Amino acid sequence: MQILLIHSDYIEYETKKSTPVAEKIEDSLKKGRMDEALTVFIAVEKSDEDSIEYAIKQTAEEIKKVTDQVKTNRVMLYPYAHLSSSLASPKSAVETLKKLEERLKEASFEVKRAPFGWYKSFTIKCKGHPLSELSRTIRQGEQKCLTVVREKEEMVSEALKSEAKATSYWHILTPDGQLLKPDDFDFTGYDNLKKFVNYEIHKSRAVDKIPPHVELMRRLELADYEPGSDSGNMRFYPKGRLVKSLLENYVLDEAAKKGAMEVETPIMYDMNHPTLKKYLDRFPARQYSIEADKKMLFLRFAACFGQFLMNHDMTISYRNLPLRMVELTRYSFRKEQSGELVGLRRLRAFTMPDMHTLCKDMDEAVAQFNEQYNMCINVLSMIGLSLDDYEVAIRFTRDFYNENRDFIVNLVKIVNKPVLIELWDQRFFYFVLKFEFNYIDALSKASALSTVQIDVENAQRYGIKYIDSDGSEKMPFILHCSPSGAIERCIYALLEKAYMNSEKGIVPMLPVWLSPTQVRVIPVTEKHMEYAQKVAGKLNGRVDVDDREETLGKKIRDAAKEWVPYVAVVGDEEVKSGGVTVTVRSESHPNKPVNVKMTVLELNERISKDIAGYPFKRNPLSMNLSARPRFV
């Protein structure tokens, strides 16, 4: 229920024209006037229909409070649909209004009610004293323990606002240290960089196609939209969960190798916590908010909150620095505007490895930045995304650049290709330097994967200190690092890459370590089944057997559609020789499968080589295809 209360000298209305939902009224009600009254403009909402009695009771009480304050007992109920964008059905609205009228009369108010569903002209004179204009929202939410609050005015963080104000100076920096204006740069041979620059600077983003990965994520039974949730919250089928889990484990392990300690922190935080509130205003993202009891909470959009609060309470010596912590956030939540959400590229709930490094001074921060920059290149490459697949953006303040010019040029030398530079005169955000690796997809859209930032203000905000060798308390600099970027986004990038490969005549596939099925054994006929099962038992990796009663051709086609890297066909020949005939996907061309006769041992060696150095998980689906349900 939405109500707008106006203490008025008088209110006067006249019906003009009925709408299709108009209530039938006597002529006497077609005009009305009330002097010295509280006019209550009122909209009955959809949510009131769940408990009309509650809405009426609360509204009546609210009206009573205000009439007491303004000392009147005359009320004009005036239906006013425009107060809400989520109206109740006309039928229940009329019912609610009538009951409210009755209730107020019982409470000895003098009540008039303007008819529902008519176009009316009205004149009102508002008294203009401080209490003469009030609005109230009445919802049952207070009694439930978890109600997502629909903010009337969306909270927009200061960072989002300042981002709009920030002036960016764009450049291209080449490996030999030339800093050029984008217009002066020759993009020949740098198609992806050109797309990226267009995307960033010229905001050229219109696309009229569904991104290819959306179809692929469904067809490969990885992930899908979940209409039962909020948009941007995906469901992951067993195969998708497997791929995601492998990526998660891999990235966590790489962070651990660099000395990061894995921690776990809550996903929701008190919106009115003084420190957190200030940080919210420095982070350009929108939050989900949640009400629990009387507390307003927000869902984290990164792991910073929990880790910084933990850092605050820690005793940290200079000997502990650089101090690294990592958390895999499942999930980070960002309430992106609904239209921004696309497949696995941009989500409202996503999984992000988030590592923070406390450094004793700027020199150490810069050194760590450099190390993590290299780590990110390595992580993406191991995931299956090479330097050719993404473009580098480095962003910093003018001051930082003036003091660290050689360092930045060196970053460009490492990737050995021109990068996009964004320069700000002042520091608008919490960092002085950041880079991201941006994946350029089949529709020329750019999305950030890995990123590292040097944060110069959150140590102070959160009161994070360390004791230096001379016994004095100091503030560390903090690096934020996501070695891979969001896990879902990595999957998106791999799928988009596979799609672009297939457009180029390269057979699409996932890296072997991520393929849900690594080897599929297909018996030529039923009588080879026993041998097939025996072979499957001896093979390494995620093996399955196509034991369905289908033709050989069908089974081979299905294996190809699932992008199975190794398809081992076994028939009379193989039973006789004791080996397998393997279709090797990575060596095949469209319509030209490459079949290699090999022993089980040889196949095992190939697979072991493909997956060496990567995490392994068993396939959650049954080994026999005939026992697997379909998900899409």
Place this chain on the structure above:
RNA sequence: GCCUCGGUGGCUCAGCCUGGCAGAGCGAGAGAUUUGUAAUCUCUAGGUCGAGGGUUCAAAUCCCUCCCGGGGCUCCA
């Protein structure tokens, strides 16, 4: 929030313009077939055509209202 497209069997969609018995493919179930590298054949089951209202002898189809979803814009760590 705005623009746009859509909602028809489990899935993908046709039918709608021009109103007249609700269709196909995939998938599922049954049967036949025992196959050597991109879909074997036959049969069967399965639908309040998103919801509500209106027009009409008759509505999946036309009109109105609403709901839900996709894509785009805005936005973007």
